[in-house]
Amino acid sequence: MSTSAVMRTEDLWKIYRTGTAETPALRGVDLEIEEREFTATAGPSGSGKSTLLHLLGGLDRPTGGEIYLDGQPMSDLSKDKLAQLRLTRIGFVFQAYNLLPVLTVLENTAFVLELQGVPYRERLRRARAILAELGVEKYADQFPNRLSGGEQQRVAVARAVVSDPAIVLADEPTANLDTKTSLDLIDLMRRMNEEHNTTFLFATHDMRLLDRVDRVIYLEDGRIARDERVR
């Protein structure tokens, strides 16, 4: 067992039950994500990418197996503890609806810090700094609906990294973006990864994004089909 693994899974299973139907979404996934890794998970639709990210992010509970974050098993945690863990240790970028429409870009970015109880001035300072790094500081006082999709996703990345999480999980962050904007967003995440040593794991359909990552985990039918180090 590597000591530098941020996240590790052991025989991870997820079976969705809807009525009488059972859908096995993950079927025994063993995985280690190293610190500072920039990893993509790819695979056909329905292969279990989103399910894996949700389980890793503590947004849902596995049917079987275990997830370790910083060596600590997550299945022991209560719902409230899990929420606390998401707040302090994990950054999220979703495919869409990442931002609260009633808060400005700056307030959205500072929101997790506010939830963490970071003092007002301090959290605004940190939020402003990260927005500047991502080149969206000029939108700081705008409301999200005034921004383009790509700009909104940049703000979402800013919000995900601002609290220095152990890992940022991004589920198809570029799904709604055109190719150029998608590549820009991945480059931006890559920069955050390099400059802040933030660990990233994102799911994607888009094969063109894969030459920018350290490692690609291919999922098929809820299993890891291939796990390739690109660089």
Add this chain to the structure above:
Amino acid sequence: MKVALRYLVRNRRRTLLTLLAVLIPVYFLVFMFGFANANLRDMFETATRFDTGHAQIRAVPTKATGAAIPLMRDPSDALAALAEVKGIEWRTVRLDLPALASVGDRSRAVHVQGVVPEEIGPVSALADRIIAGSSLTAGEGGVLVGEELAHLLGVEVGDEVVLLGAHPETALGAIREPVIGVYRAPEATLGRTVVYADLATARQLARSEVAATAIVIRVAGVASPRDQTTLNRVVRELRAALPAGYEVKDWTELVPMVATYMGILTPALAIVAGIFFALGGLVVLNTIYLSVLERTRELGLILSLGASRGRVVKMILAEAGVLAVVGALGGALTGVALILVVEAFGGIPLWGAAAEFMREMGMSSVLHLSADPGQVALAAGAMAAVAVLAAWWPARRASRLEPMEAMRYVD
């Protein structure tokens, strides 16, 4: 808090609706309580001022008394005992006798009320109610009749009335007295039956120099039914001080109808208030629930990011709290303002049958309003509390959403 305010601004129409749901009940309650307060005070004043007083010392009735008020043959011992009790603002001795009033071939059963004119002056409106002739003067004869009785007997000021005493505990007395004045009674039955005379005149009818039926008292610091505890304390002391053969009756026993009405009014107001609160609460619950539903996805995001359930509850309660406080304050202010405006114009005068009814009941035909700060605060505070409580259930539901399911929610 910032998030809460932003959401309130985002959906202004719903915010306004919720605000009104809190404001309107408070507004109406303040107005209704204001009316009830003034009404109660008016009734209490009418009941206790005109004849009854806050309480009366009377003789304990015997078998011979029948329907009349028992006779105190010599109340000097009771008066001596009364002088020792603190807190008595005023007292007067009265002799109330059932009698027959005759003029020519017309006669009516009446009550002759012997009073000390210079004593009743400050607390009885009798002198102000004279509509013809003059009021009583101590030591001088003559009687005052109500306008109804004057009409029934066909007498005017200056005519003579024959009165036949009919108290079962006294020897029969008969007097002939001139009508020196006609008064307008607050209540028609009184005007038909009560004949006022100087105490000395009435005593002739009872054929006694010292007899009385009541020592009427008013207690210092008693101005409305809410001062009943003060009254009760003084009455208790008085009972202990009086010699045997006397009893003390307070206004609730002397005019039980008024006391009963007041007793009904309070729970009735409470029920109306409860209905208002419930309706306001339901509207708040509904609007907050809708607003929670509408932003399910946003709540999902907030929960995904790791907000605690308590935090989400607080966020929604903060919204409701702002609405509750602003709405309740608004309701209280507009309600009190309305009362002040109405009073500045001298109250709401009734007309026609309603005015007549109020007069029959012995009350003023002008409706007055009076705001009681305690009640206004209670109405506003209770409604605000109900509103926040009503928001609690949707808030709790919001906090228990499954983050991922909530984020998938489409509206």
